[in-house]
Amino acid sequence: MKARIFLSCGQSDRWEERSIAEAIKKRINESELGFECWAACEEQDLDSLRDVVFKRLEEADYFIFVDFKREELKDAAAKNGNPIHRGSLFANQELAVASYIGLADRVLLLQEEGVEERGGVLSAVLANLKEQRGPFRSCDRAGLPELIYDLIKARLGDSSEDRKWTSQTRNALCLSSHAETKPQDNAQPFHIKVENLHHRKDARGCFAYLDEVANLATDEVISQKWQTVEFKWANTRLAAVRIAPKAYRLFDAFWLTHTNGQVVEMEFFHRETAPSSTDYSPHRLGAGRYRLTYSVVSENFKAVQSSFNVEFKPGQPIKDALDRWRGANG
Numbered sequence: 425m426k427a428r429i430f431l432s433c434g435q436s437d438r439w440e441e442r443s444i445a446e447a448i449k450k451r452i453n454e455s456e457l458g459f460e461c462w463a464a465c466e467e468q469d470l471d472s473l474r475d476v477v478f479k480r481l482e483e484a485d486y487f488i489f490v491d492f493k494r495e496e497l498k499d500a501a502a503k504n505g506n507p508i509h510r511g512s513l514f515a516n517q518e519l520a521v522a523s524y525i526g527l528a529d530r531v532l533l534l535q536e537e538g539v540e541e542r543g544g545v546l547s548a549v550l551a552n553l554k555e556q557r558g559p560f561r562s563c564d565r566a567g568l569p570e571l572i573y574d575l576i577k578a579r580l581g582d583s584s585e586d587r588k589w590t591s592q593t594r595n596a597l598c599l600s601s602h603a604e605t606k607p608q609d610n611a612q613p614f615h616i617k618v619e620n621l622h623h624r625k626d627a628r629g630c631f632a633y634l635d636e637v638a639n640l641a642t643d644e645v646i647s648q649k650w651q652t653v654e655f656k657w658a659n660t661r662l663a664a665v666r667i668a669p670k671a672y673r674l675f676d677a678f679w680l681t682h683t684n685g686q687v688v689e690m691e692f693f694h695r696e697t698a699p700s701s702t703d704y705s706p707h708r709l710g711a712g713r714y715r716l717t718y719s720v721v722s723e724n725f726k727a728v729q730s731s732f733n734v735e736f737k738p739g740q741p742i743k744d745a746l747d748r749w750r751g752a753n754g
Contacts (some may be wrong), residue, residue, distance in 0.1 A: 425621070426460040427591045429576075430484035430527075432519060433463065434492045434512035441492050441512070444568055448490070451569035457576055458591030459486075464518055478521065482726050485595045485622075487522045488572060491515055491535040493562070511539045526625075526724070530589070532575055534558045534568070585624075593623040593670065597630075597720055599730040601752040602674055611681045611694050612742050614749050615658060615674040616732070618720050620667040627667040629723035632657065632675040634692060640713040640733065650707065655718075656693070677718065680736060680745055687740040711737050 429452060433445035445463045452461040462480050481487075493509035522531065535541070537559050558575070560568065579589035602617035620627045632655040637647035654663040658674040667673050679694045680687050690709040712735070719729040732752045736745055 425592075425594055426458055427485040427589075427594055428480075428483055429459050429461045429486045429488060430481055430518075430522070431461055431463045431488045431490070432515045432522070433490045434494070434515055435464075436492075436494075436512075440565075444492075444565055445490070447569045448488075448572055451573050452576070455573060457573070457580065459576070464514075477518070481518065481521050481527075482525060483595065484522075484527065485593070486530045486532070486589060487519075487527045488532045489515060489519050489522075489534065490568065490572075491533075491539050492565075493536045493539045497540060506538060508540050509538050511535070532558070532572065532579075534560055534572070536565075537561050590623055594621040595625070595725070596621050597627060597667070597722065597725050597728045599718060599720065599728060601677075601732055601749050603746045603749045610683075611679050611691075612746070613658075613676045613694070614678050614680065614734075614746070616677045616718055616730075617672050617674055618667060619672040620669055620725075622669050624669050625724070626669055627722045627725050629664045630667055630673070630720055630725075631664050631722075632718065632720050634716065635719050635729060636715075636717040636731075637709070638715040638717075640715055653693075675720075677716065677732070678734075680742060682742045685742050687736050687738060687742055687745055689738075690736060 431445060431449055431452075433448070434441040435445070436442070449461045449463045452459055462484075464477055464480070491511040492515075494512060496507045496509050519531075535558070560571065564571070576589065579587060580591070582588040598619045598621055600617045600619070602615040616632070618630065618632070633652060634647070634650075634655060636645055637650075638645050656676045657663075657665045658676065665673050676694070679691050681689055681691065689711075692708075713733070714735070715731050715733050717729060717731040719727055721727040734749065734752060
């Protein structure tokens, strides 16, 4: 698992920006730093902006902003006798989105000498960014990949918790099957673990849902008419929970009822722990092979969805069912 960096550069071939962005991306991805870098200049059209760029920004752990100079601003007063240029509109727009979604304390800012210092979106969001701008000369463009590599490496070893970067965590939630409990009398809960992979940010307002149930023997989706119901988190009756950084919470994926340690049927809400009237709960399932698809949504994390295959038979030992669930794919 690698932490993800969103690289925002201008994308003009006229100023050779695209080739520099590719060189920066390659230097990061092929280094020992442990990051996965994505360059925004790879996408061009509006569909890509909505479906790819915004998605990548939402998933990013860190943001690198490289503001190249463009056309000279004729009406701007020269600084030390040198003309002032505008920066990249595209990169400034991405910087605004990055600030809005909370990347303000995880940004590296680099600006080419001669670019209007508080031009564009930068003037509006600079107060929210904890990183100072780092200027570079036009003659140093070719050295940007190495400069950015050095800056990231310095952040990895920074003693300040507010400035330190890490490649060992990710700005995401992760779902996996979980069955550490011992067999219980009459009905056994089977859990899904929801992990917060971020090292500093807590996941707030997390809700769990069953999105789909498919019969693997018939390829039939049998849950299309089931109502949307919030699933129950372990150890609480609250519909939504907080998940601390680098911690996890469990929710009840389903229950297997059993008699004398042998499975009878599957139910998604156990009558003694159902959060609401069972009239609104999904149906029970008989013996068979199923694909269960769950999702977790959060106030401040991207929604995550995973599918798990489960098979059970009447008379199957409940311990065997627990062992199989531990290895279910997610």
